[in-house]
Amino acid sequence: MSTVSEAAGRAYGGESASDRDDRRRRQLLDAGLRVFGSVGYRAATVRGLCREAKIADRHFYQYFDKTEDLLLAVYAECIARLTDSVSEAMAEVDPDSGLGAVAKQLLEPFFQVVEDPHLARVVWMEVLGVSPRVEQTYLTVMQQFGTLLLGYLRTFAGDVPSGPDMDVDLLATAAIGGISHTAMTWYQNGYVAERRIVVGTIATMLTNIVAPLTNTVSEKRVN
Template identity: 85%
Template sequence: MTEVESAGRSYGGESAIDRDDRRRRQLLDAGLRVFGSVGYRAATVRGLCREAKVADRHFYRHFDKTEDLLLAVYGECIARLTNSAVEAMAEVDPHSDVGAVARQVLDSFFQVIEDPHLARVVWMEVLGVSPRVEQTYLTVMQQFGALLLGYLRTFAGDVPSGPDLDVDLLATAAIGGISHTAMTWYLSGYAAERRAVVATIATMLANIVAPLQA
């Protein structure tokens, strides 16, 4: 029997597709643990496969190189962060002021950041890897800043016209402040209480959004 034929067979009620999905999931979970602990640069395909409990050959069925796994893990981390914010947005009292809304959304966001593996991947391990990873990081940060600022704008009124106000730069400023705070909070071993971090950043965001009020 060839390897292809063997790969297509079911074992223990698990189809070939299910096996592939399970192994990919195991590699993603292992990637988060390894990149989030020893770091991306110290990771090897063999070490990742051992952590995932899969044979080395299965790695290359899903990823060309460790950079591809890093990007996949990073994408899942960003999805967790974004989903936490979006879910919090759905529960916001529409009559709340901007500061209260920011605190509610950010509390959910920073709760996810309390996972040190995720925090290290998002704010440490994707930096300086390659132009492709760097561009992905910058695009993701800008998109999240635009999402958050755009949402808060609905509580602040319309943006006034004028040549001196650049909403894209405001989004960059917002996510820059959040991102740097998240990184330093992680590096401090989460020394400050989450509520203090959230209250501080919420105040900053309220001040950023304030000029957008009509």
């Protein structure tokens, strides 16, 4: 009995079962980002992912039912990185800043994260057309992010009404659509444009989406 215990101790290096599970899952997530972000989701296999993660093939199914589940888990971590970058920037914003300055402050760390080519490929290419479940996840996440960003920027632009000819959700969709397409194009072009140019351009777009509505409100109040 002691021989078996000693052998097990040597094999696992004193690592608990829980820690071992966490480590293997982490290795799979990291491998998923590298593989999906390079050769792509459709070319990925369980064997290839496990080889990249340096774990036995059989361990994959302890954590994920299929590669689509790993893709969604990797995607969720990518989105968390993007969202956290903006949320952290929000905490540093000067409340007296103008709308354009705030937009730049939020977009700078966002596009800095986008400069990770593996992340960019997963977020804007590999999750498209996989399955209705993945597609719905993508659409929901993009809508939520657009609503978060636009909702925050509106606080620096005064009261913006959602009148009969303006839908806030659609406005958020339009905003995130512009950001997403720009991020995807920037990635596909090899990040040729300087980040400051990308940030300044998208900040101008967001300012132009919100500011005119505020001007309309001001004019109505004056009248």
